[in-house]
Amino acid sequence: MQSKVKQNLLQIQEDIAPYQPNIIAVTKYFDESAIIEAYNAGLRNFAESRAVEAVKKIENLSSEIRNNSKFHFIGHLQTNKVKKVVGIFDYIHSVDSVKLAEVISDEAQNAGKIQKVLLEMNIAGEEQKYGFSENEIFEAFTSLKELEGIEIAGLMCMTPLGASEKTQDEVFSEIVQLKKQLESKFDYPLKELSMGMSQDYKEAAKYGATMLRIGRKLFN
Numbered sequence: 001m002q003s004k005v006k007q008n009l010l011q012i013q014e015d016i017a018p019y020q021p022n023i024i025a026v027t028k029y030f031d032e033s034a035i036i037e038a039y040n041a042g043l044r045n046f047a048e049s050r051a052v053e054a055v056k057k058i059e060n061l062s063s064e065i066r067n068n069s070k071f072h073f074i075g076h077l078q079t080n081k082v083k084k085v086v087g088i089f090d091y092i093h094s095v096d097s098v099k100l101a102e103v104i105s106d107e108a109q110n111a112g113k114i115q116k117v118l119l120e121m122n123i124a125g126e127e128q129k130y131g132f133s134e135n136e137i138f139e140a141f142t143s144l145k146e147l148e149g150i151e152i153a154g155l156m157c158m159t160p161l162g163a164s165e166k167t168q169d170e171v172f173s174e175i176v177q178l179k180k181q182l183e184s185k186f187d188y189p190l191k192e193l194s195m196g197m198s199q200d201y202k203e204a205a206k207y208g209a210t211m212l213r214i215g216r217k218l219f220n
Contacts, residue, residue, distance in 0.1 A: 005034075006041035008218045016205035016212075024072055026197075026215030032060050034219055039065050047093075047213055049075025051084045058088060074156075074194075074213055076130055079103045087113050093156045093194050093213075096120040096130040098140050101147055108149030115149060118156040118194050121178065123171045129158065134178060138185070145188050154192025154210070155179055159200050168200045172207035 002010075012023060024045040025038040035046055035057070046069055048054030058071060070090040077085060077094050085092060086107045095101050095117045108115040122131030132140065145152060155178065159171045172195060179190050196204020198217035205212065 003037055003041055005037045005043075005218055008220075009038075009041050009043065012201065012212075012214065012217060015202050019205040019209075021196075021205055021209045022211050023218075024074075024194075024211055024213050025218055026074065026213050027057075027219075028054070028075070029215065030219060032057055035061060035065065038218065039069065044068060045070045045072060045211075047072040047074045047215075048089075049073070051075075051077070051081040055084055055088055072211075072213075082107050086115050087111050091116045091118060091153060091192075093118045093211075094120045094130070096122075096132065098143055101144050101150060105147040105149040113149070114151050116151045116153045118154050118192060119144070119152060121155055121157045121175055123157050123174050123178075124160050124163075124167070131157070134174075137178070137182065141182060141186050141188075145186060152188065152190065154190045154194065155182075156194035158195070158197070161199075163200070165203065168203045169207075171195075172204055172209075176207055 022045050024047045025043045026047045027035050028049045072091045072093055073085050073089040074093045077100060079100060082103045086104060104115055104117060120131040122129050122133060155175055157175045159168045179193060183190055192210045193208055194211040196209045196212040198214050201212045201214055
């Protein structure tokens with residue numbers, strides 16, 4: 001008998017066909033058993049947002065799961081928590097300032113690692129959310145791409161909570177255009193677009209998301 005997570009995963013895959021972005025299971029509200037269930041359902045990407053709790057959780061997983069999975073940090077990252085996150089997580093999605101990128105760069109170099117990061121964009125200009133504005137990212141990108149110890153893998157964004165489909169479309173369309181503009185202006189490939197969550201993953205997939213961050217829709 002299929003687990004609930006497996007059934008939900010199959011439904012999500014059906015919803016987004018023919019697109020095939022990586023589905024990242026957001027396990028921040030769940031314990032290790034949820035990661036194990038998702039792993040057994042075939043998922044290999046897991047996202048957390050609280051540094052100290054996440055590291056403990058990952059350490060408690062079997063070596064098989066740790067070695068065969070990728071871990072994504074998606075929460076707001078304070079500079080004093082960077083040391084805990086670098087090297088443990090394959091991707092940090094939430095780089096929202098030059099200062100944070102610099103601290104990650106320093107820590108990665110100290111550890112002899114290249115840390116993959118995504119730049120968090122506040123496309124909708126929400127005051128309560130973190131992230132670069134469009135103007136800020138064009139001003140900062142030259143400095144960001146020259147930092148050693150990090151690789152800018154792509155961009156990340158969130159649509160406003162409860163956004164209409166029209167607003168979702170506007171945000172996703174804008175970040176796709178922004179990605180193209182940055183690649184062209186700075187001659188720098190941005191492979192990943194981390195966008196789309198439980199409430200808007202269908203729209204995000206349609207617009208070219210390469211990573212969908214899904215929690216509620218998978219585990220409820």
